[in-house]
Every structure is written in structure tokens, then in C-alpha cells.
Amino acid sequence: MNKLTLVCTLLVAGIATSLSAAAPTLDQQTKAGINFLRNSQADDGSWTAPNRPGVSGLITTSLLESDLPVDDPTVAKALKHLESFVQPDGGxxxxxxxxxxxxxxIILMAFEEANEDGRYDTQIKNAEKFLRGLQWDEGEGLESNDTSYGGAGYGSHQRPDMSNTQFFLDALKAAGAEEDDPAVQKALVFISRAQNLESEYNQTAFAGKINDGGFFYTPAAGGETKAGETENGGLRSYGSMTYAGLKSMAYAGLEKDDVRVAAALKWIQKYYTLDTNPGMGEQGLFYYYHTFAKTLDVLDMEQVTSADGTEHDWEVELVSKLGSLQRSNGSWVNKADRWYEGDPNLVTAYALMALSYCE
Structure with missing residues (x-):
């Protein structure tokens, strides 16, 4: 082999190696993420902080959704840690x-993922009952025209929001709730009022100020959005909450021809991207990736056609995007450290859960 041939061969090999390194497969990303979480687990089975079971619950769910068995040592230790937070009231x-x-x-969903043999039947049933008691409804003295009605918040006396409400519905769904379940239908009332869409389902003060079909954080207690207000007092829509709202509406049985669903689909087509959390930049980006993937999976959408007519195979694009963001130690982290996304344990869980919908 002459020198020129040798140089060309090495260059081609180098380019191939570089391309391979820049584009890890779904399986490679998943295995690397799992290995990172194995190595970052504390001796007590927790991650990040032993008194923050929500984080450990998400991570445990991400490992189970990545096909680790219940008796895997990392998973078994994590489940034992989560079991220590079961309270007498069922929560x-x-x-x-x-x-x-x-x-x-979060922990109900982790237990449901680990419940093939029925070991968590009692805990799931009790937790479901507890959650139903937290929903803002007649039990709190509310009438159906109250902007808090049907929603879920962090806990007692904290106004409901779309993030807590989407987790509430995810948990009820995991526990077996059907679309006509009264709690699901009450949640739909709240969700419809968190949409920038004036309709028979939403006559709040914010409904028509933007009217773009997207969703904001909460219509309760005077309303709030994390994406800022318009000059006329409108609450700007943003990506993660719009996907959360769309998924929640699907859980409640709404079809694609429903005016609310159609408007939300139009919004995600207009603002389709994996570069940012639309309306929020990089803030909450990995929460967005997970909600994006789960929503499109629930809707059984294999492709999204963006406003310019481009058809996006979102699974392929998401795998590619997450592959480009994964760090050499197998973790992911968001440089925009808001909502705990500076924590590589939490962010790696979000990424693994998102990837689990790309199989």
C-alpha cells in the first residue's frame, strides 16, 4: 500500500469512526444511560437526594421502561427505597x-411498571384513592365554573396546574381508569380552560386573547404561564404544556376532530421542533422531550407534518437529537438549570423514558 492510499484509508476510517461516534444508536444510548444511573445510585437505593422520592421514582420508571427486570439489583434496591414512602393515607x-x-x-407509575406479579396491587389501589381525594372538585367546595375545578396541584392548598394534572391523569390511567371515569372528565374541564382557545368549553378571561390552540401552565388563581404574557394580558402557549394538554385530552376520549384537539394539533404542527421547548427555549427541554414522545405515542402518530409540509419521523429525529446531546459518561444534562434539569440523574431519566417510545 503506497502512502497516498494509506492516508486515504485512514481518512475514510476516521470519518466513519467520527460519524459512528456522533450518531449512537437507540440501543447504545439506552445502555449508556442505564449504566450511568447504576453508577450514580446511592447505597439506600435513591438518586440525588433520599428525601426527594419523585426524582427516584422517575428514574426507577425509566429503568423499568428500558426493559430492566424487577429483580435487577439496581431496580430492586430502588423499589425498596420507594416503598419506604408509602403513607397510612394511601399516598x-x-x-x-x-x-x-x-x-x-410518579411512584404509583413506577409500581405499576413493576407489578406484573401483582406485588403492588394494594399500594396502587390505595394511592389511586388518595389521588382522587386531592383533585380540586366538590370536595373542596368548588363549583364546576371555578377555574381550579378538575385540576391537580402539588398538594393541599396549592392551586392546580397542567403539569401536576398531566401526572395525575398518567397515574389514573396506569391504575386502570377509563376515559369516562368521573375524575378524568373533571380533569378535562380544567385542561380545556388551560388552552388558548375560545370555545364552549372555555369562557375564561384568557380564552380568546391569543387563541392559538396551545396550552399554558394554569388558568387557576388568576392564571399563569411560564412563557410570559402578551401586551393584552394573554398567557402565551408553550411546548411541554401543549403536548401535556393534548395527551390528557386523548386520555379523556377526545378524537382528532374535536375542536380542542384539532387546534392543539395545529399548534404542534406550526411549532414542531426538537431544538427547543417551543416558547421556552432550553428551559424544561428534557421534560419536553419526554412529554412530546409519550403524547405522540398515545396518539399513535408515526409522523408529524410541520406547517411547511415537511413530514417528520419524530422517533428517528428524537433518537438522533438525544444521541447528539448524550455525554461521554452516558448521562444527559440541561445547561439551562431550571426545574432541576441541571441534575443529570433526573435528566437521564427523562431521556430514557423518551427513548422508550422510539422502539
């Missing part, structure tokens, strides 16, 4: 914290 949470709905929802 599964840190009693000294303020995230009772969130933590119970």
Missing part, C-alpha cells in the same frame, strides 16, 4: 415535603 410521598400529588403519581 406515597415525603410527609415533610410539599409534592404529595407529584410524588404519589
Amino acid at each position: 406515597i410521598y415525603n410527609p415533610e415535603g410539599s409534592h404529595r400529588n407529584y410524588e404519589t403519581c
Whole structure:
């Protein structure tokens, strides 16, 4: 082999190696993420902090959704840790914290993933009952025209929001709730009012100010969005909450021809991207990736046609995007450290859960 041939061969090999390194497969990403979480687990079975079971619950779910068995040592240790948060009232949470709905929802879903042999039947049933008691409805003295009605918040006396409500519905769904379940239909009332869409289902003060079909954080207690307000007081829509709203509507049995669903689908087509959490930049980006993937899976959408007519195979694009963001130690982390996304344990869980919908 002459020098020129040798140089060309080495260059081709180098390019191939570089391309391979830049584009890890779904399986490679998943295995690397799992290995990172194995190595970052504390001796007590937790991650990040032993008194924050929501984080450990998400991570445990991500490992189970990545096809680790219940008797895997890492998973078994994590489940034992989560079991220590089961409370006499049926909830599964840190009693000294303020995230009772969130933590119970997350851990219920982890237990459901680990429940093939029925070992968590009792805990799931009790947790479901506890969550139903947290929903803002007649039990709190509310009438159906109250903007808090049907929603779920972090816990007692904390106004409901779309993030907690989507986890609430995820948990009820995991526990076996059907679309006509009264709690699901009450949640639909709240969700419809968190949409920027004036309709018979939404006559709030915010409904028509933007009217783009997207969703914001909450219509309750005067309303709030994490994406900022318009000059006329409108609450801007953003990506993660729009996908959360769309998924929640699907759980409640709404079809694609429903005016609310059609408007939400139009919004995600207009703002389709994996570069940012639309409306929020990089804030909450991995929460967005997980919600994005789960929603499109629930809707059984293999492709999304963006506003310019481009058809996106979202699974392929998401695997590619997450592959480009994975760090050499197998973790993911968000440089925009908001909502705990500076924590590689939590963010790796979000990424693994998102990838689990790309199989």
C-alpha cells in the first residue's frame, strides 16, 4: 500500500469512526444511560437526594421502561427505597415535603411498571384513592365554573396546574381508569380552560386573547404561564404544556376532530421542533422531550407534518437529537438549570423514558 492510499484509508476510517461516534444508536444510548444511573445510585437505593422520592421514582420508571427486570439489583434496591414512602393515607410521598400529588403519581407509575406479579396491587389501589381525594372538585367546595375545578396541584392548598394534572391523569390511567371515569372528565374541564382557545368549553378571561390552540401552565388563581404574557394580558402557549394538554385530552376520549384537539394539533404542527421547548427555549427541554414522545405515542402518530409540509419521523429525529446531546459518561444534562434539569440523574431519566417510545 503506497502512502497516498494509506492516508486515504485512514481518512475514510476516521470519518466513519467520527460519524459512528456522533450518531449512537437507540440501543447504545439506552445502555449508556442505564449504566450511568447504576453508577450514580446511592447505597439506600435513591438518586440525588433520599428525601426527594419523585426524582427516584422517575428514574426507577425509566429503568423499568428500558426493559430492566424487577429483580435487577439496581431496580430492586430502588423499589425498596420507594416503598419506604408509602403513607397510612394511601399516598406515597415525603410527609415533610410539599409534592404529595407529584410524588404519589410518579411512584404509583413506577409500581405499576413493576407489578406484573401483582406485588403492588394494594399500594396502587390505595394511592389511586388518595389521588382522587386531592383533585380540586366538590370536595373542596368548588363549583364546576371555578377555574381550579378538575385540576391537580402539588398538594393541599396549592392551586392546580397542567403539569401536576398531566401526572395525575398518567397515574389514573396506569391504575386502570377509563376515559369516562368521573375524575378524568373533571380533569378535562380544567385542561380545556388551560388552552388558548375560545370555545364552549372555555369562557375564561384568557380564552380568546391569543387563541392559538396551545396550552399554558394554569388558568387557576388568576392564571399563569411560564412563557410570559402578551401586551393584552394573554398567557402565551408553550411546548411541554401543549403536548401535556393534548395527551390528557386523548386520555379523556377526545378524537382528532374535536375542536380542542384539532387546534392543539395545529399548534404542534406550526411549532414542531426538537431544538427547543417551543416558547421556552432550553428551559424544561428534557421534560419536553419526554412529554412530546409519550403524547405522540398515545396518539399513535408515526409522523408529524410541520406547517411547511415537511413530514417528520419524530422517533428517528428524537433518537438522533438525544444521541447528539448524550455525554461521554452516558448521562444527559440541561445547561439551562431550571426545574432541576441541571441534575443529570433526573435528566437521564427523562431521556430514557423518551427513548422508550422510539422502539
